[in-house]
Amino acid sequence: MGKPTFNVPRASVDGSCDYCSLEVLREIMKCQGIMPPAVKLGENVALSGRATQSSILRGDEGSLSDAINAIDGNQDPNFVHGSCSCTNSEYAPWWRVDLLKPYRINAIIITNRNSVPERLNGAEILIGNSLANQGNNNPRCAYISSMAAGATQTFYCALVGRYVNIAIRGRQEFLTLCEVQVFGQPV
Ligand SMILES: [Ca+2]
Numbered sequence: 001m002g003k004p005t006f007n008v009p010r011a012s013v014d015g016s017c018d019y020c021s022l023e024v025l026r027e028i029m030k031c032q033g034i035m036p037p038a039v040k041l042g043e044n045v046a047l048s049g050r051a052t053q054s055s056i057l058r059g060d061e062g063s064l065s066d067a068i069n070a071i072d073g074n075q076d077p078n079f080v081h082g083s084c085s086c087t088n089s090e091y092a093p094w095w096r097v098d099l100l101k102p103y104r105i106n107a108i109i110i111t112n113r114n115s116v117p118e119r120l121n122g123a124e125i126l127i128g129n130s131l132a133n134q135g136n137n138n139p140r141c142a143y144i145s146s147m148a149a150g151a152t153q154t155f156y157c158a159l160v161g162r163y164v165n166i167a168i169r170g171r172q173e174f175l176t177l178c179e180v181q182v183f184g185q186p187v
Contacts, residue, residue: 041107041183046071046164049097049182053175054134057086070177071097077114077150077178084113084178093175094167096135102162103184107154108141110166111179114150119176121146123168127161135163152179160187 051067064079065086074083087093108125122145128138142155164182168175 042185043183044073044181045099045103045184046097046180046182047073049099051085051095051097053085053087053095054093055088055090057088057174061086065176067095070095070180072179075111075152075179077111079113079115079176079178084176086174086176089172089174091172092136092167092169093173094134094136094165095175095177095180096163096165097180097182099162099164099182102129102160102187103182104160104187105141105157105164105182105184107156107183108164109152109154109179109181109183110144110147110177111152112147112150113176113178116174116176117147117149117151119174120144122171123166123175125155125157126165126167127157127159127163129160129162131163135165136167136169138163138165 049071051071053067056062057065064082067085069083070085072083076083079086085095105127112120124143125141126136126138127141128135130138138161139159141157141159147153164180166175166177166180
């Protein structure tokens with residue numbers, strides 16, 4: 001039997017989700033007789049990164065919308081408290097953190113807003129070392145089918161990269177993130 005990994009886009013339990021929480025994954029592995037490996041998340045390396053995004057929300061709330069708000073170490077999901085990022089409503093918005101050097105990334109933890117949670121539906125988490133197409137061509141770690149309002153969710157990967165992008169493709173949307181934590185080890 002092969003060595004289990006956490007790159008689990010097929011590990012759907014009921015067909016309604018593309019990705020599993022670690023708890024669900026452990027249950028699947030237990031059922032299959034696989035002992036889940038101990039996962040050491042390590043440090044949130046996003047805290048020392050540099051964040052940018054495709055645009056900054058215009059208007060009175062623009063001052064609350066900087067990309068860095070998604071890596072400020074504060075998971076407050078209330079947008080008006082000033083700890084969430086937000087782009088304009090635009091076609092294919094993206095957000096990116098530059099970790100300044102490559103990491104072997106084990107997990108991404110995302111905190112969604114406590115209002116308009118559907119804006120994050122269909123977002124992709126991309127990881128790699130390329131800035132081609134602003135990093136949005138890098139390999140996909142996870143697809144966020146949906147997240148509840150104010151929820152914090154973990155997505156497991158086994159990818160190496162300096163850049164972590166969150167991108168929405170194929171539609172006009174506000175891309176808004178209250179926190180993006182990135183756990184990995186330097187390579
Ligand atoms: Ca934040």
